Amino acid sequence: MTAWRSLHPRSLAASAVMSTTIVVPVVAVLIRALPGDWPVAARTGVIAGAAVLVVAGVLVFDLARLRTTAWRLTDERLELRSGIAFRTHRSVPRDRVRSVDLTADPVRRLLGLAVVKIGTGEHASGERTTLTLDPLSRREAEELRGVLLRGSGEEPGDAPSRDVPLAELDWSWLRLAPLTVWTAAGGVLIMGIAYKPLDALGVDLVESGAAAELWDWVTTRPWFAVPLLLAVNVLAGLAGAVATFATAWGRYRLEREPGRLRLSRGLLTTRSLTLEERRLRGVELTEPLLLRLGGGARVKAVATGLRKKEENEADDVAMLTPPMPREAAGRVAEQVTGAATPGLLSSPAPGPPSHPRPGLRPHPRAAMTRRLRATVLSTAFLAAVTAAAAWSWSWPSPWAWSWTLPVLALPFTLWLAVDAARGLGHALGERHLVTRAGSVARRTVALDRGGIVGWTVSESYFQRRLGLITVSATTAAGDGHYDVLDAGTEDGLGLAARAVPDLLGPFLRTPGPGTPAPGTPASATPGLATTEAGTPVSGARLTRLPDPRTPPAGRPVP
Amino acid sequence: MRTVTNARRDRPRAGAAAMLRPPREQMDRRAVPVWTIELLFLTVPVVAAAVAAYWVFTSRPVWLGVLTAGFALLLLGLAVAAPRAYHRLNRWEVTGEAVYTRTGWFTHVWRVAPMSRIQTVDTERGPVKRLFGLADVTVTTASAAGAIKIEALDHELAAELVERLTAMTQATPGDAT
Numbered sequence: 001m002t003a004w005r006s007l008h009p010r011s012l013a014a015s016a017v018m019s020t021t022i023v024v025p026v027v028a029v030l031i032r033a034l035p036g037d038w039p040v041a042a043r044t045g046v047i048a049g050a051a052v053l054v055v056a057g058v059l060v061f062d063l064a065r066l067r068t069t070a071w072r073l074t075d076e077r078l079e080l081r082s083g084i085a086f087r088t089h090r091s092v093p094r095d096r097v098r099s100v101d102l103t104a105d106p107v108r109r110l111l112g113l114a115v116v117k118i119g120t121g122e123h124a125s126g127e128r129t130t131l132t133l134d135p136l137s138r139r140e141a142e143e144l145r146g147v148l149l150r151g152s153g154e155e156p157g158d159a160p161s162r163d164v165p166l167a168e169l170d171w172s173w174l175r176l177a178p179l180t181v182w183t184a185a186g187g188v189l190i191m192g193i194a195y196k197p198l199d200a201l202g203v204d205l206v207e208s209g210a211a212a213e214l215w216d217w218v219t220t221r222p223w224f225a226v227p228l229l230l231a232v233n234v235l236a237g238l239a240g241a242v243a244t245f246a247t248a249w250g251r252y253r254l255e256r257e258p259g260r261l262r263l264s265r266g267l268l269t270t271r272s273l274t275l276e277e278r279r280l281r282g283v284e285l286t287e288p289l290l291l292r293l294g295g296g297a298r299v300k301a302v303a304t305g306l307r308k309k310e311e312n313e314a315d316d317v318a319m320l321t322p323p324m325p326r327e328a329a330g331r332v333a334e335q336v337t338g339a340a341t342p343g344l345l346s347s348p349a350p351g352p353p354s355h356p357r358p359g360l361r362p363h364p365r366a367a368m369t370r371r372l373r374a375t376v377l378s379t380a381f382l383a384a385v386t387a388a389a390a391w392s393w394s395w396p397s398p399w400a401w402s403w404t405l406p407v408l409a410l411p412f413t414l415w416l417a418v419d420a421a422r423g424l425g426h427a428l429g430e431r432h433l434v435t436r437a438g439s440v441a442r443r444t445v446a447l448d449r450g451g452i453v454g455w456t457v458s459e460s461y462f463q464r465r466l467g468l469i470t471v472s473a474t475t476a477a478g479d480g481h482y483d484v485l486d487a488g489t490e491d492g493l494g495l496a497a498r499a500v501p502d503l504l505g506p507f508l509r510t511p512g513p514g515t516p517a518p519g520t521p522a523s524a525t526p527g528l529a530t531t532e533a534g535t536p537v538s539g540a541r542l543t544r545l546p547d548p549r550t551p552p553a554g555r556p557v558p
Numbered sequence: 559m560r561t562v563t564n565a566r567r568d569r570p571r572a573g574a575a576a577m578l579r580p581p582r583e584q585m586d587r588r589a590v591p592v593w594t595i596e597l598l599f600l601t602v603p604v605v606a607a608a609v610a611a612y613w614v615f616t617s618r619p620v621w622l623g624v625l626t627a628g629f630a631l632l633l634l635g636l637a638v639a640a641p642r643a644y645h646r647l648n649r650w651e652v653t654g655e656a657v658y659t660r661t662g663w664f665t666h667v668w669r670v671a672p673m674s675r676i677q678t679v680d681t682e683r684g685p686v687k688r689l690f691g692l693a694d695v696t697v698t699t700a701s702a703a704g705a706i707k708i709e710a711l712d713h714e715l716a717a718e719l720v721e722r723l724t725a726m727t728q729a730t731p732g733d734a735t
Contacts, residue, residue: 304700453671453672453700454669454672454699454706455668455669456667456703457667457668458662458665458666458667459666460664464666474671475701476700479702489576489577493577493578503656503672504670506655507579507581507656507658507670508576508579509576509579
């Protein structure tokens with residue numbers, strides 16, 4: 001398998017079909033732009049010529065790309081040479097491959113092709129973290145995935161449906177799909193998307209008077225028109241949300257294979273993502289407010305080396321499930337963590353007393369005091385600023401009443417503050433540190449304690465007065481740090497000390513008669529001042545790079 | 559290097575049973591003049607510009623003069639006082655197992671990184687610091703949020719620290735994620 005291989009030549013067919021997306025607007029523009037007094041034959045000829053030129057151009061470009069791109073898989077590395085003008089040669093050690101992502105849009109699917117994206121764990125900023133093979137044949141792509149991800153577990157055995165999946169699409173989840181803010185913005189959003197193409201075709205809604213007519217129509221019968229417009233808007237949003245859900249998550253399936261998770265989804269464009277479990281550092285249960293009120297949640301992976309979300313992708317790559325019922329999401333999350341983890345299964349609200357399941361430890365009342373105080377103060381500040389602005393503008397100002405807006409919103413913001421404080425909680429699971437926070441975007445994170453690479457403890461002036469502390473676990477995966485917000489001082493520090501033994505513990509001081517004075521020498525290794533002088537290497541930069549050949553399986557718990 | 563801790567500040571609060579103890583090492587004394595000079599580099603031009611603007615562009619009313627003088631004194635006072643407070647508050651410690659620092663005045667921040675998870679150790683010396691023989695050491699872990707900076711060390715001490723940390727982290731297997 002060491003010979004250089006090329007991409008699949010059927011890519012030409014795919015790009016020929018794709019080129020129609022350029023041909024259509026070019027033809028539309030030409031129809032408008034060509035002078036009307038030309039004979040029909042001449043106009044047809046010009047248009048046909050332009051269309052052929054576009055298709056030919058795309059084909060030539062794609063051919064050049066195919067001819068200049070080559071890849072090979074050696075025993076140690078995956079190599080890719082590419083670039084028509086600027087040649088690049090990228091080479092990735094095989095054991096650095098952390099995820100393999102197969103995508104096929106409808107055209108490529110019909111042609112039996114798939115785009116392979118290989119995620120490598122390089123974390124340095126600005127560095128490209130994916131290698132793309134666009135396209136390989138479906139069979140080749142599956143084969144490559146199998147070969148690349150072998151070695152982390154046992155033989156895959158190529159039988160994906162062998163065991164029961166962790167999760168599979170249930171079409172009743174569709175009811176949770178519209179529970180996003182985008183639904184409310186639906187019609188407006190569609191107008192915004194449609195504006196550009198309409199503008200290119202020369203339809204200008206503002207200048208053609210359509211907008212003015214609509215405005216007149218609305219202002220003459222507002223009691224009828226405004227609700228109607230709102231209803232149309234929401235209906236469009238509903239349709240959009242349902243359609244997006246169906247195309248993105250149709251045929252969704254999450255499976256556990258030996259040593260890895262495999263997610264496949266997509267009605268038209270199929271995607272499948274394979275994630276090695278040794279890269280998994282935990283799991284996150286996200287509950288945006290609307291979804292939470294509707295009884296739903298989503299599950300996200302906390303993993304190292306996952307590629308970042310690309311601009312044209314609606315969902316985060318780490319997202320493991322669509323919006324689904326809270327309990328089912330909790331079950332999936334707990335199965336992904338593979339250990340007994342508190343807080344994932346219990347209901348998100350404080351919970352009925354009939355739920356004896358060990359939940360999260362709530363945070364002290366002072367956390368609620370702090371949130372309520374911040375809400376009231378920021379409302380007062382906003383109202384004062386608005387009032388001052390309206391006053392200084394002109395008097396009597398038509399905006400003089402605007403300061404009441406923040407005040408009128410106060411019941412809602414106070415509810416948010418209470419809800420946020422009630423949601424706070426933390427716990428230690430069998431293998432995980434669990435923390436929950438947030439109201440508008442509540443998330444419960446279970447972080448593998450073995451994946452914690454340090455602590456940041458912070459205590460602001462106000463927290464100090466209330467006896468609160470924020471303990472933040474830093475990790476290589478996901479967001480880089482996961483915080484336990486506003487825990488009681490003793491509680492939070494105790495949590496950190498127990499989560500990773502011997503890391504924070506030596507720096508804790510329990511007061512009492514036996515407390516050593518802070519100035520006495522440490523019982524641990526003495527400070528640097530006592531070591532003998534070394535060679536001065538001023539300005540030196542000594543870097544330790546991770547050795548790719550060392551098996552990370554023996555990750556030591558500090 | 560080891561100094562007597564300010565006992566009043568570090569006494570545990572009533573009611574708080576457990577707290578993080580302050581790291582044992584203090585910054586080098588020379589950090590105070592270094593930061594003072596660095597801050598003066600920033601504040602003196604601002605103050606000069608304010609005074610010049612007052613003298614040239616206004617009709618020199620008394621109230622504005624008082625305001626300008628107040629502003630100038632505030633900035634210069636800050637430049638003199640802040641480094642002293644900074645020196646008193648920021649502490650660090652390196653044990654056999656971890657790097658530990660405390661920073662901050664309004665918000666206290668303690669950071670801990672275990673030796674086994676350290677990925678890079680860098681030293682950095684600005685022009686003023688070089689003049690006074692000081693250096694900063696930055697320790698990073700695999701986390702995007704986990705860098706720890708130990709500021710204003712004697713440069714020989716810094717070099718020694720880097721050497722020691724590098725030796726220690728190289729002895730640990732795994733890719734420290």
